[in-house]
Amino acid sequence: MVTTALEEELLALAGSVPDPELPVITLAELGVLRGLRVRGIGKVDVELTPTYTGCPAIETMTADIEQVLRERGMAEVSVRTVLSPAWSTDDISAEGRRKLAEFGIAPPRPHSVDGPGTGGPIPLTLSVRCPHCGSTDTELLSRFSSTACKALRRCVSCREPFDHFKEL
């Protein structure tokens, strides 16, 4: 994928762009950057994958990547959206998960857990940890929260509501 020092530098730069909706994590930590290729002097192609098919943030991500790469002197930046292989919450890095929890969003569980979207047979497996007090005694309020990628939960111990980045 990345072969030259310039491509490595540009990928790191594109990867440092914060997620428009969850600015605590970067696109690299979110795992949505699929590839980068320099096609010639000042020309670069970037492959980006959406978290959700209808995620409206993809347009802002594209614009932000174009901007940082242009500022680095790349005159012609082409950001292409790719669907396959489908993004999974397993693509979020360990550092990304840590930052989400610190920000008050329970990170997604790894895919060995059963649930909708994971191919598992049981619709709800409750062991999402409260990002505020750490209790595992939490309950689902709604499958869909402020964005499609999050569910709304409440901690039974500290009574605080919180977002959970649901497994995809």
Next chain:
Amino acid sequence: MSTPLTPTAPTATATALALGDDALVLSHRLGEWAGHAPVLEEEVALANIALDLLGQARVLLSLAGDEDELAYLREERAFRNLQLVEQPNGDFARTIARQLYFSTYQNLLYGQLASGDGTFAPLAAKAVKEVAYHQDHAEQWTLRLGDGTAESHERMQRGLDALWRFTGEMFQPVGGLDGADGTGGVVWPALRESWTASVSAVIEKATLTVPTGPQEGAWAAGAGRQGLHTESFGRMLAEMQHLHRSHPGASW
């Protein structure tokens, strides 16, 4: 005005229109709940499901042509969506019945498409994971309403009964998905069997009765796929297309 696409052969374009129009039209119907849902959480949930469907629609319609032209400038008869998805929202229970029927179908259909390597496999593999949440949402609400109060039980049953006759159309094979190109096709009778088993199990668990009426209307099944729609669809389209038609090229 653009030339409406009226595909005659089961090409990838016609297939993309059928699947894309299902997603687009249901997305718009769910969007109509904005400002009207019974509780804030449901308002957000229905809007998020609508957004997922709109994302699918954009990918699919882009495979067929210009997404905006296809969404905003086609006449009613050029739309290829199922009649089920264009049915008015009704009360919340009826919307949930529509969600249960359609999300179960879409989950099974995309699941089959995702396991092949045809044109639609990448989108299906992506969207099937989202649709699993739509189905879970519909099932949980069916259980809650069916096994709830006498009033919610009755309304849920009424919703299931009213929409049952539109479910037969879902199993009319969509051209281009039969795997004739050797990419692994949809097995429609198996899809129907799985759908019936899945939906029946949820309905029975919710202490409701699986409707027994015909699964087709008085007209030929598959009419939506041929561009024949029910009365309310024209009004829905008028609202959906009004802004774009009144102000061509308008942008935010």
